[in-house]
Amino acid sequence: MTQELSRILYVEDDPDIQAIAMMVLETINGFTVEACNCGGDALEKAVAFKPDLVLLDVMMPGMDGPETLKGLRSFPELATTPVVFMTAKVQPQEVEGYLKLGAVGVIAKPFDPMTLAQELRDIWSKQ
Template sequence: MANIVVADDDVDIRELVAFKLSTLGHEVRAVGDGGAAVEACRAAVPDLVVLDVMMPGVSGLDAVRQIRADPTLSHLPVILLTARAQESDVETGLHSGADAYITKPFSPRDLGERVESLLASRA
């Protein structure tokens, strides 16, 4: 079981992701924006973070950069889950420090597999 922080400003997506990951046996802390995600990570360092890119306040890209800049969090695997699907968006996301980039609409099964793969590679 892993501890995972999920941030998405869309309640339905956030609940879907949290539900899928909890059915895989993970403990999920779901928040509504990137700033809350970074705060949740600092309060209790998780095993993985899933971030939407487009959120009010602190975006997912800004949150990844803050996570990578924090020595206590920089090792965390980060997945960006977003509707931004242009090649330049993917490049920007990966260059910001994300380990994986998944576009919406997404398959919850594929998300679960990607999470498990990243967790296994860090074990």
């Protein structure tokens, strides 16, 4: 992409993981991040926030990551917004499944806070 990555919609139900990622992405790397605790929250906030990229947990209670992705894609404004899944489920067939759902990348949990922003920039640059 020619535009620089700046706005990230981040969907994560674990408050500790969310806090670490928010600190790294916002405070250290200067991204504008809208945090959501669940898929429903993401569907409510996404269109108004206008994210450049969605960072989406796979395993969440209620609406999981794949269901949230499907919901986000139902909004014309978000139909082509890149989505990156973040998950501990990173067996090759699982990653392939996420990519088939429309994700542009997968980041393994536990993630390295020191490399998270660069991983997202690298995925972004390949769009």
